[in-house]
Amino acid sequence: MSLSREQKLGGAFAASAYTLWGIAPLYFKQLNFIAAAEILVHRIVWSCLLLLVVLIALKQGAQLRQLLRQPKLILWLLFTSIILGANWGLFIWAVNSDHMLDASLGYYINPLLNVLLGMLFLGERLRPLQWLALGLATSGVVIQIVIFGSIPWVALALASSFAIYGLLRKKLAVEAITGLFVESLLLLPVALCYWWFYADSSAVNLLNNSVGLNLMLVAAAFVTTIPLLCFIAGARRLQLSTMGFFQYIGPSMMFFFGVWLYHEPLRPASLITFGFIWLALFIYTLDAWRRSRSQQRIRRSAVC
Secondary structure: OOHHHHHHHHHHHHHHHHHHHHHHHHHHHOOOOOOHHHHHHHHHHHHHHHHHHHHHHOOOHHHHHHHHOOHHHHHHHHHHHHHHHHHHHHHHHHHHOOOHHHHHHHHHHHHHHHHHHHHHHOOOOOOHHHHHHHHHHHHHHHHHHHOOOOOOHHHHHHHHHHHHHHHHHHHOOOOHHHHHHHHHHHHHHHHHHHHHHOOOOOOOOHHHOOHHHHHHHHOHHHHHHHHHHHHHHHHHHOOHHHHHOOOOHHHHHHHHHHHHHOOOOOOHHHHHHHHHHHHHHHHHHHHHHHHHHHHHHHHHHHHO
16 A cells, blocks of 8 residues: 555544544533433443453454553553543533533643643653744633633643643553553443442433433443544554644534534633634644654655
């Protein structure tokens, strides 16, 4: 298969991943009569089962056994699983509590936080345009806090939790699917205990539900896992900078759904913050595009 074909396939996988993440709120909205914590339980339980099937299909049992023999890594994965579970739960709550715009803002901020954490913990040096992008994003949040007295805590919590999770997983020598399965497995006892002792919605007993509702609950596994598999397939075929060009699909779709489909109010404070973030992301993307073009020219020169 030629390189260009691989890149096209990688682009298709990347676009699919971020599009599926973008439409995920539509799925969770269909379950908004169930508490966010209970939806999270289904997301953990069914994802764990689906990931087990995927691991078996990909014949990654040896990798899993090797990982389970490393208690230090398991302890780190316990920590990342807590962060991931909190991120999942907050996202579900935000979507079903009419805070989809806050969720959108959070995932717009996330790539900029990734850059900042890369500088602080991975020794990465920021280029001038990246500093400018971070400054603009920070200014947008500060203006909202100082002038309007409103802290976008949902957006900041979603962005920071996912950025910290990504940083830790980047530092851990764990394959993506195997690691996610172990994280889901570590969360499983807590999820089952909540389901058994505390969940009290009308849908808590699967035997009393309609087939359609049960299928919707089980579909939480596919909403979680399929975008991840597409993301991994895309990341293997594309440069990280190229993947970055696709990451705004998800929050842009959330923004569209929040404003035009679910009619969430776009307050002046939020609009100003969004404006600063959009400008920051434009500069960040422009810098990434220029760097990618420069690296391509260097490689072509080396080949010649």
